[in-house]
Structure formats: C-alpha cells, structure tokens
Amino acid sequence: MAGIVRRRAVVSGDVQGVYFRDTCRREATLRGVSGWVRNLPDGTVEAVFEGHPERVGEMVAWAHEGPPTAIVDEVSVTEEEPEGLTNFEIRGTPRPF
Template identity: 75%
Template sequence: MIRRRVVVSGDVQGVYFRDTCRVTAAEAGVTGWVRNRPDGTVEAVFEGPPEAVDQMVAWAREGSPLSIVDGVEIVEEEPEGLAVFEIRPTPWRD
C-alpha cells in the first residue's frame, strides 16, 4: 500500500475533473479524496497498491476530457488506510 498527494494545475476546475477522478479511482481500486483548492488547482490523495496509485497519478497528468493539465506536483506520504474515494469540499480561503 502506498499514498501519493498530487496538486494539478491548469484548466482543471469546472470541467468534471473531480467526478471523473472519483469514478476512475473507484475503477482502479484506489481510495482517497479529491477537492478543488481556492487557488484554482485540484488536490487529490491516492492510496492503494503501487500499480493502481501509479495509474491514478498518470491519469492526473491527463485529467478529464474537458480539462487542460499544465502541471502535476507529486508528494509521497504514509498511507492512512482510507476506506473510500470521495470528493471533498473546497477549503475556505484565508
């Protein structure tokens, strides 16, 4: 089990990125979450078998059919043992 946090920049909000990510993660057997961030990026956490998580990181580089991905930052983290993949609300602006 591994965990990766990704922050995706580009035209990634309002283009079904989060919902497509949720469906794709469920199909891949990956748990975690995805949310829009106030700065216009999308943040996601993927947990699962290495091959499945790598598949989701690769998907994040392409995004949903309507998105335009300019960049992806990837951070390795310790797995938390998440049980599902969910869409989380956007955090409040400071």
C-alpha cells in the first residue's frame, strides 16, 4: 500500500457526548480518509485514520481541536501499518474485560 499511512489517535478531555465521533466521521469522509472512531470506557475517544499522508495529517490536526463543543486536553498519536480500510465508520464502545 504505497503512499498510504495509518495513525491511531487517543483523544482526552471533554470529548464524549459532544458529537466528536459523528463530526470526525464527516471530516474524514470529506477528506477521503478511511478508518474508524469510538468512545472508550475511560472517557477518551480513539480514532484510526488511514489514507494519503497529507489527508491523514489533516485528520490528526483536526483531532487536536475536535468539534466546536469539545474540549481537547491531549492527543496521543501512534503510527501503525495500514490495513487497507476502505471507508470510515463509527464503532461501538468496547466492553471491559
């Protein structure tokens, strides 16, 4: 998958219940970025962005701001190997073990 990158972002702050996931999905779709976003049980939001490096970078930058109703305190970003995702979806919150 030449020219495709993948980044995982975990966003903390006041980021749940503020339309973060839906806005993230819309922003990613507008940029042609694939991946997913979900709430985590600890109050953070986790997102995976896959696509053209510049567009993925735009989504990582967007995650530092979020939608107007969010208050982002911190974003932790890690680089991962692309999986070849083809769309962007909102996923459910994972169940605790």
